[in-house]
Structures are given as structure tokens and as C-alpha cells.
Amino acid sequence: MAVKVVRRPELTFWEKLYLPQIYCGLKITFRHFFKNLFLHLAHRVGRLKGHRAGVTVQYPEELRPLMSRFRSRHRLTQRDDGSPRCVGCMLCETVCPAKCITIVPGEHPDPHVEKFPVRFDINLGVCVYCGYCVEVCPEDAIRMDTGILDVAAYSRDAMKLDIHELMDPKLRKPVERCDLDFPHKCEVHGGDMKGSWPAPETP
């Protein structure tokens, strides 16, 4: 096997002198500093608007606008009566390359709807945000348009979303009150609807 010898580049005499290199680096830093200082001041007094100055976004107080196609945290869309549009066909579970979607379908009281999700969990710790679930859904029941990017948690279990959080992106764990209007009762009210974590114990 032919061996290719790669020589490490050695410092030239000019680089070994050290101080000229420090000067070069600081020159760049100061050029940006004074340029931005000048441009921001000019923008304040309404001049040179055509020249962009360096920008720092004050996240999380200030958010950058998201593209309309941006894939953020999932949500389940609702019918007019507040029930989930999801019919439990499990195509998203089938197509999911990360296998992060868990659906358990149940019999819907209306025979023309056939199924509904008794359980719908997404494990965000596993999700790869590919958006296939959105693309495959025949009912437009799942979307990735909540704009929520700050998915972070202290445990792996807390990364699992269940149907409550998916239906109402504002909800946070633990869910104690269920405002969702399903054709069936939520587990929080002693019904069938299951979450990915146990319902809070009622005294």
C-alpha cells in the first residue's frame, strides 16, 4: 500500500516573530468594531441605511423570523369541534425513519370516522425533524408549524410529548387540567385517553 507522507506546515520566520501576527489579528477585530460602531451610529441619525451593520439577535427576548417552510415542533390540528383531525391511520408512524411516533388507535363513536388516536406520542429526543409525518398525513392532522425551537428537558422522559401537548402547544408537563374536547374522555378525567406519562393522582 502506497503511503502518502503529509508534512506538517512549519511556521515561517515571519510567523515565528509572533508580534506581527498579533497585530494582524487585532487589525481585523478593530476594523469590524469601528465599522459597526460607525454604521450603527449613522443608522441612529438616519444615514447610510443601505449599508448593513453587524447584527446580534437578543435571543430569547428577540426571535429571528422563521421561514414559512421551517420545521419546528409538531402539533396535531383540530376539527371545528375541537377533536383531533387525526384518524389513527398510522401512516406517520409507518413512515417515521426515527421510529419516534407511537399511536394506538381506538374505535370512534361515529362510524364515518372509524378511528381516532387513543394515544399519540412523539419522542422528541429521537425525532430527526425530517417532516415526513407532515408530508404523509392524508388528513393534514399533523403539522410542524408551532415555531417552538427551544425543545429542552432535564430527562429523556420529559422529551416525550403526548396528545395533550401536541394538541395544545402551549401546554407544559405535568398536565393537570385537560381542556381538550374529544368525543371521548381524557384520562385526566378518568376516561380512555392515555398520555405517555401517568395521569396526575387525584386525591
Added chain:
Amino acid sequence: MPRLTIDGREIEVPAGTTVIQAAEKLGIFIPRYCYHPGLSIAGNCRICLVEVEKFPKLQIACNMPVADGMVVHTKSENAEDGRRAVLEFLLANHPLDCPVCDQSGECDLQNFYMNFGLYDPRFREQKNKKKKAVELGPHVMLDQERCILCSRCVRFTDEITKTGEFGIFNRGDRAELGLYPGEVLDNPYATNVVDICPVGALTERDFRFKARVWYLSSAPTVCNGCSQGCNIDLHFLPDRPHLNDGARVVRVKPRYNAEVNEWWLCDEGRFGFGWVDRGRLGAVRGPKTNGAEATWETALAAISEAISGASDGARVGVIASTQLTCEELFLVREIFRKSLGARVTASVPERPGSSDDFLVKADKTPNTRGATLLGLMGSDDAEAIVNDALAGELDVLWIFEHDAIDLFGEEKARKLPEKLRLLVFSGTNESATADLAHWVLPTAAYVEKDGTFVNHHGRLQRVGPAFPPFGDSREDWRVLMDLARMLDLPLEWRGPREVFRALAEAEAPFGDLTYDKIGSDGVAIAPAEEAAAP
């Protein structure tokens, strides 16, 4: 015999054969909905249109008898156009339910549309509304909108079960499938209509929404519900424990075997798989000694010690089960009867169940005939062994599978553990006997191990493992061979395949068979047994 040409290939078939059957012999598949080889010919779906030369119009292959010199084209543009038009009519009122339909993935409407349909639908009108989710009986659900009126189910109940529950009512696009007034679809073979339904009109209520069909894996095996030994495909979920309540087996479908069950399966066998996942023994249980955990090693050491400690081989008794495979029964016989001189039997007090003249047999165990061929039936009697055990003539008793309380009565069974030095129970599921035994060995279900059964008609059939044994359970053959090793008995076999070869050499009826020769359909090795007089 007429000679005809189908798609450029010649074949000679007996007179009276239809074109669809002749094509099948050539391996040419002609689409069909209403045609089913087990039923009479209805010819109403029209999807099997083929072009026959010198005929002015396309002909239906299912009802077209062959004639000498006939030239048939199944894939010509004309034939495909005709079939495409038929499919468009069939789908005109068919709802777009596929995502929520249990049949999707194994639906012939989907398959044929993708194979040769692929047209742009031109039906812009309102589709007909009919009843959905109609419960026809304990196992079958009907969706009238999805029905394409092929009448397979009607003919099945008319011709096979002769119960005649189904009918097609009204005319034109208002025609709908239904039960006659007052009828309930609860005959013992009712769920076969789900298998023969080519679309999602008839679905299994027990399977409803349990899983999507593309999640399922399939393994060919033989039903253990009775001594008929119907060929089945076991459908199971290998990886999605959130579905089907965590159980692995989801459903059972009949597998065609012309000699045993043809296309059919009784509901008793079809829904009798619950025990494979529920109430299983998952760990070895033994007497509490020094707080040490009971393991297979400690259990087999203790059992082999007790067996070799018995003063006489005849003081060891084994009640084998006809739920065991031939290989396992052979091992039981070789180890216990031949080498140790123990008392071995598989005949237990008979408790016949329901039976009929079609598939259901009264003997509810799959391998009684195999045990007979191996000489384990009738030579001794389980009742006698238990009585002798109670009289103090036995030291060790090993019960396979059987529930002693059920067979010998509460009083006798409860005394057994006191009278014996060692009572071993090996079985798949929890039972009252398991609580009595000193050692409880969890063993694999028949769908978890390799082996053979001999059915009522003397047909040797292979069962294959679908998935690994539950929990810590082990296959009976593995347990027996490990025990033989502990007892210092020389057995040179490494698995059921080699045990079977030894068995075939030792027992004349098995001839020179091997697993490969048995194949998927089985081999008849003994004359069909006369129906046992009750």
C-alpha cells in the same frame, strides 16, 4: 385433452378446465375478485377479462372452458383496457378509506389498481352512502360502502357452511351485502369470509385496529387446537409493543393445504392463540433453598440428582403430553423409558371437546397420533401412574403440560407433592398444577420451537419457530437434552433436526424422512384413523 395457448405458451389441460385454472398452471396470474377456487363460479366481478382470439368480445377467464386450439392473451392492450374499465366501475362508489381501512396493504383493489389501473378517476359525482361498521356477529364487521358485491361470502355460507346467512339486497348501485333478517353470523367457520373477502368490506373484529398489516411478520405453522392440524400462517408483531396490548401474536390465517384444510380454518383455532402471550410461565420456580435464585442450572441439577437417586428406574414416572412434538416425545421415550426404565405415558383420561364432520376434531391436542406411533399411548396410563404415586411406589413424577387437578381431581392432585420426593411440572402457562409442583420449568409454546406433529389423518407436518421463547422459557427438547447431559446419557444430537433423523431411523412409519422432505405441506405417513367411537 384440449391444447391451448396462453400468452404464447402452450399447455394441455383436461376438458372442462377453465382458462383461469389453465393459466394458473402456467404460473400466469389473472386478476380475480369473485372467483375463488374453493367456491362455485359466479362470474360477476368481470375483472378476469382476457382476450380470446376469434371471439368478438373480451371473455371472463373464470367461466371460460378451454377448447382445443384456443389462443388466449391475458396481457394484451385490449384485455388490460377492459380490466381497467371494469376496475374504474368497481371503484366508482368505493370510498377512499384506505388510510383507515384494516384491509389496506392486503387489498386486491389496491393491488390491481397499482398493477394495471393507474387511471385518472373520472367519477365526479357524489359517492353512494351506505352503512359502515355493521357488526355481523361476534367476529366479523361489515362495511357496506367498501363491498364490491363479488358474492364470495354469500357463496361461502351457502356452499361450505350451508348456513346461508348472507344475501345481497336491492339492485343497481343501491345493492348491498347484508344478513337475512334475524340472522347472526356466528357459525363455527364464520371468520373465513374475512379471508376470502378481496376488499375491506368484511374485517375481523378481533383484529380491528390492532395493527397495520404491513407491521406484521408471518410464519408458517400448524394449528395446535385439535388433531386436525390445519395449516396456518401465524401473523405476529415483532417490534411495536405499544400495539396489540403488548402481545406478539396478532392473528392467525389459514394456509392452503389440499390434504388437510384447503383454504379454511375454524374460528376455534383462529382465535385460540391467546395463551401464547397471556398467562405464560416466564421463570423457573423451585423450592426455596438458602435463598438462592432458582435457575435452569439449579433446577436441572436438582432434578437429575433426584432421578439418579431413585432406587429403581421404575420409581420414576413421566406423564408426557400430546402437545409435545414428535421429537420431544421421542426424547422422553429414549431418556426415560429406554435409558432409565421409567414409567412413561402420554395417554391421559380422555376429555373430548366439540367436533364436526368438517375440520373440528374432538381430540383437542395436535399430536396424539404421533404419540401413538411412538408407542406412548395406551402402554401405561396416567391415572395408574398417579395412583401408584399416591400409593408411595414412585419417587419422582414429571408432568408435561397437563393440569393434574383438572385430570385427576383436586383431592388426588393435592396429595401428590406430599407423597413424592420430587414433582416436576413443565409447561407453557400458569396452571393450578404449577403451584403444586416442587420444580416448575417454563417451556416454549409450539410456535416458539421447531418440530413435527402427526395429525388425526396420519399426516406428518412441520411446525416452525416464529419467534424466540417467552421470557426465560426453553424448548422442551432443549430441556430434555440438557437433562440427558446431566444424567450422563450419551445423546449425540444437537437439535430437533437431528433428533428427527434419529427418530425416522428408529421408527418405521417415519421412513427415511427429513425436515427437507416433509416440506411445507407435510407427508402422509400412517393410514387415516377411523373416527374414534365416543
